[in-house]
Structure formats: C-alpha cells, structure tokens
Amino acid sequence: AIVTFSDDNSRVRAELPTGESVEVLLHGATVISWKDAAGDEKLWLSEAAKLDGSKAVRGGIPVVFPVFGTAPDHEQTKTLPQHGFARTSRWEFLGKSTSEDSSSLSSPSVKLDFGLSSAAAGLDPLARERWPFAFNLIYSVTLTRDSLNTGIVVTNDGEKPFDCQVLLHTYLRVKDISSVTIEGLASTPYTDKVASTTNQTHPDPLTITAETDRVYTPSSLSAAVTVSESGVPKFRVTRDNLTDVVVWNPWTNKAAGMADFEPKDGFRQMLCVEPGSVSSWQVLEQGDAFEGAQTITLV
Template sequence: MPQVLFKNHSGSEVTVNLCGATVTSWKHEGEEFLFCSKKAVLDGSKAIRGGIPIVFPNFGPWELGPQHGFARIKEWKQASDPRDGENGAVSMDFSLEDDDQTRQMWDKKFRLVYTVTLMQNTLETALTVHNTGGEEFDFTTLLHTYVRVEDIMTTTITGLQNCTYTDKVHVGEHVEEREAVVIDENYDRIYQAVDGAVNVNQDMQTLGTLRIERDNLPDVVVWNPWQEKAAAMSDLVPMEYLEMVCVEAGAVTSRVVLPPAQQRTFSQKLIICRGQQVIL
C-alpha cells in the first residue's frame, strides 16, 4: 500500500500509509514516538498493528462489518500536497468517501477528511466527518494511538484519576483511584468523560512525557495485550508488548449523531514534553 512521508523545518517527520490513512511513524530529532510492530501487515489486507489506526464508524465488535469499522482497512486518497501553516507547521489531508463496499455494510453517505499536522514538538491528527446524505446517522470513532515506550514496566499514565472506567478484561465498572496508572497485566479499560490531558510518562532524558490533548474525544481507552495475548497475535512479535501502550482518544461511550449536510471534527495533539516540567 502506498505511503506518504513529509517533514517540517524543526526536525520532525511523519509517515502515513494509505491503508486506513494510518500514521505509522512520527519522528522528532531522529527519535520515534509511535510504536509499529515489526510484523505489522502493510499491504492493506488487515489493519496495521501500530501507529494511529482510525476507528469509524463503530468501536469494538460490529454486527454490520469488521471490528472497529472499515476506515482503518480501506484505502484512502491523498487529498492535498503538504502545505505550510503558522509557526512552521506543515499539514496534509487524506480522504475517504462512501462506495459500494461501505454501503453494503453501512448504507450511509459520508466523507471523511483526516488532517495530519506536524508542529515543532507536536503531532496533531484531526478527523472531520461529513454527512453528505439526506438523513442523519450515528457512529462512534476513536484514534487508536500506539505510543512507543522503552519499558512498559516503568511507564506510568496520569490524568485518569477519579474517572469512571469499564474494565473489559475483568468486567465491571469502577472509578480510577490511582494518580499514576501502571500497566502490569492484560489491560483493556475505557475511561469515560476524561477531563483534561492524559500523560504517558517515561525517562525524561530519552522519550520523556508524551502529553495527549483531545477535542470532541471525551473517552480514553488504555490497552496492552500483555504476554499471553501478545504471543497469540500473528502481527505482533511476542515481547513487543513491553515496548508499547495504546492510549486511544475516542467518542465511544455515547454514539455521535450527525444531521444531514453537517460535519464534526475530532482531534488530538501528541505533545513531546521531554526535558520539561509537565502540568498534570
């Protein structure tokens, strides 16, 4: 599947695979900040195991089509050339429209525009959903971000304290009491109505803290398959679970209703805070 690479003038570059318009790499000053499995399938036959796959129009199992919808496995179009913005930012657009295949699963008319923007120490990804039909439709969506970590055992996630979450591994709904979440088992939790940024914290001298800010994406999914489940995945090297954590900005606990001829944008900013004090 074709890939697009573009850079800005501050030492950052991003690679987008047209399978799902999946951002598979984001490097700043030569350091990679996204995880992509060495066994990820990049030919469009399945969703890419890594980067930032786009979930639309349904999060999770879907009776009408594949899990997490079709956006992450459809071939998108490059909708613009790289364009310069303010303060050295560089952006590109990618698009996906309904076709015979999508309408067989989900008989709606839509256009998705995905804008990827490189800034000095920030990657912004923004999905705009256009309802191009004559009837309203509803959907859920999520940016399935795989964050690269040096060691999941020494990584913490902050910004989720006091949030209600659904635990999909142990089942049940709970309130997060910890200020710093530690991953030490198969972990799959949907945190609801998260107020403010979420931070993935590591050694400040290397990858440091990655701050995730969200707009119109109130929920945060945190996922790591851990050892046994990772070993059963054909597109993941067994021990790679130690090198990643998914912190996924989404609108998944309540379905979004979009009237005809309307649009809505869902976005996140990944901000490198290496060597800086982070406000939690």
C-alpha cells in the first residue's frame, strides 16, 4: 500500500495496490474519504465541512469520546461540549502496517494507527480544563478491498477512575435516502431522541422519511445492520464490543440549521449508522482498557 501525507501534514492517505483508498484528517482522526477501486466515495462529507481544525468535521467518521451528546446529569462530563473532545483534538499519526506479502496479494490491507492522550500537545484545551483524567486513546483504521474497520482502545493511565462513552459517528453516502432500507434493527428497543420516547420497536425494514435520531440497543452484538438501496444491499455494519447503534438523519430543518451542512438537501445523500457504547458508561479504573470497533463491509 502507498501511504502519503498531504503537503501541510494535516492528513494521511493510504491506497491499496488494487486502488481502494482511505483518507484520515489528523484533526479528530476523522476518516474523511473511503473509496472503492472504481473511485466511488462511500462516505458523505459536507461541502462546507471545516477541515482546518476550527470545528468538528461534518461528515466522514468523527470519533465521539468521552461523552455521547451532552450529559447534563453526569458529573464528570456535564461541562464538556456535545460529543466530547476527541473529534476536536489533533491526533498523532503513529504508523502504518500493511500486508502485501505474496500470500496476501489477493487480499491486501493497510492499517493506520492514531493516538491521543491527556498529555498530547494536540489535545483540545477544553479537555484539560474540564476532564482532568489521564487517558490514552489508540484509533486504528484498516482498509481492505471490500471493507473499512475502525477501532478504538481507551486506557485509563491515571489513578482516578473515569466514566466514558464511545461512538463511531459514521456518515454513509447513499444515492437517495428515499430508496434506502435498513435491516437488522427489527424488534430492537430504541430510544427516540426526536419523539422523546424509550423502548420502542418496529419491524424490518426501517426507512427514513423524516428527522431520525435513535439509539438502538440490539440484544446481540453479532447482529449486523444492513443498508440497502432499491432493495440491493450496499453496506453491512458489524460491531466488536459496541452494544449500541445510533441511526441519525437531520432531514430538512435540522440540516438547514447547521452552517457547515452543505448542500442543504445533502441529507438525502447520507445516513448515519453509528456503532457505539453510549446507553451506559464504561467505568475504567487505573490501568483498565476498553476496546470497541466497527467493520463496514461493501456488499
């Protein structure tokens, strides 16, 4: 695989010998592009997304840590900005690993590793002020011919225990939201952040016809979520150790209200399917680690 840095060192790009590519912005360790061998983009990125570090990226795969949304009733994180500070910190590129020996020529892969810790120069200053814990994050982005895997390891490096949530806020690119169906969440209890209800369920498939903001907690970790277009499966999302799946689409009004959301009808070309651990808190004592990952497979 070829791994290159942008001239301004703001991002790293990896391309497999077969042509698939991924691009990661050090700001937030945000995956901002994932293309197949034909050059077709798989992720949605707003045309008005700020890529200069001034704001969290609107699109791609922002990393949410240590709080999902805001948690006004949670002492440790109640003063943190929405979705925490991982997506607004500058991460360090730790290196790449590739598999290109003769045995793997037919299935090349490349893994990019990123790190952020409480001691890092790139840490959002808000974090130091408002979340005084010693932590270390390693985020790995692995590209294969037909999949993208992103995984995080959170370690408590200090004496004080802390609580955290993690979410991989993936903006999938679709051609037309009106022909999208989502399978794998049937009979799965969810909290609806739009209707303010809990413990709802619905049969398969789920379609998106209005603002949607839901936290599903499937009973089984091995349950995959499949996103189809016009009945043809496109993405299969599987999870390691991430018990929840957020489904989000801002629709007309919410998209209109976000300055960095362009084009305004871009919500028709996106769907967020976000694996995470957000319906409860991971409590990490000194030396404890929490590991979670998603794999998005092109089907």
